[in-house]
Amino acid sequence: RISLAKSKLPYDLGGLGVPDFKLYFWASQLRAVLQWTSSGETQDWVFMELSELPCNLWDLILFPVTSVKLLPDIVNNFTSLSLAIWYKVHEFTKSLVKVSPYTPIWRNVRLAPCLLDLGFGQWHSQGIRNVGYLLDKGNFMSWIQILQKFALPRTLFFRYLQIRHILLSTGKQGLISMFPSPLELRVVGIGQMEKFVTQTSQLIILDLNECKTFKLRLLSEITLDTWKDICFLLKNVTLASKYKLNHFKTIHRLCYTPTRLHHMDPASSPMCWRCKDSNGTLFHIFWECLRIWHFWSEVSVFVQKVVGWPLPESPVLFLLLDVSDLDTLPKGRLKFLQTALLVAKNVLTHHWHDESSPTWLEWLNELIACMNLEKIHYMVNLNSQTFVQTWQAFQDVLVSET
Template identity: 25%
Template sequence: MINAHIWKRKPPRIAQKSLWRPFTKGGLGVPNVNLYYKASLLAQGLTILERPSPPVWLALENACTANGSIPLSLWAGSKLPITKTKSLLPTTVSLLHNWKRSTSLFLRSNDLLLAAPLQALAARTPDIHLDNWLKQGISHVRSLMTPDGIKPFPDLIREFHISPRELFSYLRLKNIIQECRINMGEPDHSTPFILKCMGKLPKTKALSLCYNMLLLHNKPSKTSYMSKWESDLGMYIPIEVWHYAQSLTKQASHSLNQWETYCKLTMRWYLVPTKLAHIYPGADDRCWRCHNCEGSLLHIFWSCTHITSLWQEIHALLYKILGVTVPLTPECFLLHIFPDTLPVETAVFTIHCLMATKTAIEHRWKSPLSPTLPEILGRLDSTHAYERMASRLTSSQTKYRSRWQVWVDYRKGEPPPQGP
């Protein structure tokens, strides 16, 4: 239903994964309703584990289980023994089933059990009593472990003053740990999800954390439009550089129109002549300005002879205003992939100037005429007025002045800053 609304029942122009990806990861941030439902169940489980006192409904549900503890079963990932005379609510059953399926996507096997309270091991074995262990300060499974496995019993006696009479309990714990294949492996780098389970991230919202873990559980990979741009430009762009450019562009302006224009260009939405010729065989694939070259996306926005002079004027304008030289390359001017030496505030104003130019090109779509420099300056004035009003509403005047003072000085005719 959401996709039908977005695309107005027409074929989608980008992959569905690009719709769901966050803005900072090269997507549009459209909510994935199915993942939100699973994340809400995970968040409910997180709430159970991190709260010192369980909610009232949990006490009622615990009465339906043989071991009387749903939280320990969440930690241990074990099946919950249900009494014959009672049954859990459907919502709780969904929570338990989803917990095991979803956590397996972004956690290694038994990562949760390694960080679990020591009582979680008792949920896997009946009639094991660990009260004496808890009194001696062994509160979590991790306390028993070394990178090579469970600590030898003499070491536990020296470290925690465990009674030698607990040898049988130790052997049972060792057997459980070996059956579960619990292993610390690499040095501890607990994920935010595990830290939240342990109550160490009280300010982090559980639902947002779970949704992002489900959405981004795979290693970030390049989208098809990123690969196509690299092919067009004949260069390799690391995915971290893509993400930084997209994040910087998103944070540069309060205007959704600017962000929309950037997304439409980078994600290659535009129906340029070459794309139309592919959809409709026999259609003219030449540029509507020069009528000589193929009208590819890169040609329409960058290499057409009718548009290159405009970009040269913008390049000179940026140097006159900022006093620095921004490389006149398509990756800089179209994708906002700037050199590392360019200061952030300078890059932000550059983005505003480039977005005004690309919006002007977009507004002259299929027109043989190219935008003019006075038109770009007028659009920059409008953008400046919009950002000034937005800064007042969001109490961000300091950030506004640091980004736009060079433009105010330029329009007043004051001497621009000297180049390096």
């Protein structure tokens, strides 16, 4: 069974493209936010809604990065609904943790010194309306740069130290997000109404994809384009459906690992079935467990002989099949590499509950069976050249080893 959240992902992200009506409704309500922040020609109803807002709190209502419960009482139900949806979207995408570059400075409840200090009121009157005015190409500006850009008195230097300390020193990576999120850029930055609902709903989904989880777990930078290439392998990495299903479960973290079973039943142990020393997460079961390192080492040595190139010991390569760092290899060798690693992952699932790890010979036999299946397919489709480009080097090494 596939969860609804996975099935709603686009095809190029490994999902089924099922429409999410709730996100479509949210995106339609965010059109009002686009009209409010638009600097171009606006309609009459925009001025009517803005006139009913507390003037001194208008900026704080839009980007305070706090909670929907802090919204003041608003008479207009349409305005109240749109603002509530704006907050829900940020909570839904978990983007309330960081301060957006669009977040205002003056009288911001999230930035305590700016709430009552009249010095920040001078910042506001001199044109420093939000946090983004303090940034230059993703870097926090120095005091000299700010003085050159804005006509601020030098006596406000202490306020600069305060705001810089709050934004850069809170937490491990600071409180501020140096760049606005794609959703904020679409709603506030771009300001185009064409295809707004469809594009905005897709951006909300993109903020939820598994790419973020793997970035944190593997401590590796995975771009959206790379993630799309990884998901695209579901269609063309091999012919056997069982290997495609294995890759689908890996990228969407659908395997029943000890930690997942423990979450379902607290009586079940969350420890790894093999080593019994660490939590049995998906990453540990497939990569970190010391019991399977010998297996991965043997697979890596043999595959390197076939492709004729050293392989980095990277989980992004071995688990997600990302070969972007090996793009100098011929296309046939890359396809063999991905197929061989995918077969290795599938062999690991044969010993899912076992304390023992799979053997190199077991992997080799299944890889040969996969090769024979593809040989039949290419012969039927009169495309033997592709088969030779992919498997000839493997056959040569196999003959020399036996």
